[in-house]
Amino acid sequence: MTQQNHSSDAKTEPEIYMSGSDSALLVHPDYRGQVTSSWFDPGAWGGYARPVDSGGRGNAWFIDGYQLAVVLREYRRGGLIARLSEASYLFLRESDVRAFAEFRLLNVLADQGLPVPKPVAARYQRKSPFLYCASIIIERIADSVPLADRFLSMELGLWHRLGRVLRRFHDAGVMHADLNCYNILVQGDDFYLIDFDKSRIRGESGAARWKKSTLDRLYRSLKKVAGKQEQGRLETRWVTMNNGYDGKPFSD
Numbered sequence: 001m002t003q004q005n006h007s008s009d010a011k012t013e014p015e016i017y018m019s020g021s022d023s024a025l026l027v028h029p030d031y032r033g034q035v036t037s038s039w040f041d042p043g044a045w046g047g048y049a050r051p052v053d054s055g056g057r058g059n060a061w062f063i064d065g066y067q068l069a070v071v072l073r074e075y076r077r078g079g080l081i082a083r084l085s086e087a088s089y090l091f092l093r094e095s096d097v098r099a100f101a102e103f104r105l106l107n108v109l110a111d112q113g114l115p116v117p118k119p120v121a122a123r124y125q126r127k128s129p130f131l132y133c134a135s136i137i138i139e140r141i142a143d144s145v146p147l148a149d150r151f152l153s154m155e156l157g158l159w160h161r162l163g164r165v166l167r168r169f170h171d172a173g174v175m176h177a178d179l180n181c182y183n184i185l186v187q188g189d190d191f192y193l194i195d196f197d198k199s200r201i202r203g204e205s206g207a208a209r210w211k212k213s214t215l216d217r218l219y220r221s222l223k224k225v226a227g228k229q230e231q232g233r234l235e236t237r238w239v240t241m242n243n244g245y246d247g248k249p250f251s252d
Contacts, residue, residue, distance in 0.1 A: 022126040024094065026103050028119055035121040040135045042072060062140060069140040070120055075099060075133065075197065088131040097124045099134035102196050106138065114169060115192045117141055138194070144187040148225050151181060152233060156252060158189060159237045163244025165191045166218075170211045173201045179214045180221035215245075 015032065017025040027035045038044040048065030049072070060073040075098050076087055089098060099122035106119040120137040127133060147162075162184070169176065176183070177198035185192040202210065219238060226234045244250065 144185040147184040148181040160244035163241040
C-alpha cells in the first residue's frame with residue numbers, strides 16, 4: 001500500500017492509505033498500521049463476526065476478537081432503487097463517497113466531545129468508472145442497547161437527559177439524517193447517536209425546520225415500535241424528553 005498523509009497533525013487527523021487506483025482506505029491514526037482490506041470482509045473474521053440483529057438492513061456485523069470491539073457496516077440502499085442496485089453508488093469524487101463523509105463527520109463530532117462512536121476506518125471500491133461500494137468500521141459502544149429496546153422501561157429522568165443530549169447535537173448544528181430509535185444507543189445512564197450516513201453540520205439557515213423534522217422522525221419511529229397499546233406511556237415520555245430538550249427542569 002502507498003500511504004498518502006493528508007494531515008498536518010497526525011494525532012487528530014485521519015490518513016488515506018491508497019491501494020491501487022480502484023479502492024482506498026481512510027484510517028484513524030489510533031489504528032495506523034493495523035487496518036487492512038480484510039477487515040471489511042465479515043467472512044475473514046470467522047466466528048468473531050456476528051450479524052447485528054436489530055434495525056438496519058442486515059448489513060452490519062459486531063466484531064469481537066483480537067482485542068477489538070467494533071462494528072462493520074456496509075452501505076446498502078433501501079426502497080425501490082435497491083431493486084436496481086442494492087450496494088452500488090454513483091462515483092463523482094472521493095470527498096462525496098458516503099463512507100468517507102461519515103468517517104470525517106464522526107471524527108469531528110468525537111473531537112468536539114459529542115457522544116458518538118469513534119471511527120476506525122472506511123473503505124470504498126470502484127466497481128466501474130461510475131460506481132462504487134463502501135463500508136465503514138466504528139468502535140462499538142460497550143454494554144449498550146438501542147433505544148427501541150429500552151424506551152418503555154426507562155425512567156422519566158433518563159428521557160429528560162436524552163432531550164438534553166439531542167439538544168447538544170442540534171446546538172452544534174448537527175443534522176442527523178435518520179434519527180430513529182435504533183440509531184440512539186443507551187449505555188447505563190448515557191446516550192450515543194450512531195449511523196451518520198448522509199448527515200452533516202448545517203448553519204442557522206432553516207435550523208428550526210430541520211431540527212423539528214429530525215425530532216418528528218424520532219417520534220414516528222418510537223410510535224411505530226410502541227404500538228397502539230402503549231401510546232399513552234409514550235406521550236408522557238415524549239413530553240419529558242422535550243422538556244429536557246427545551247432546558248426545562250426535570251420534575252417527576
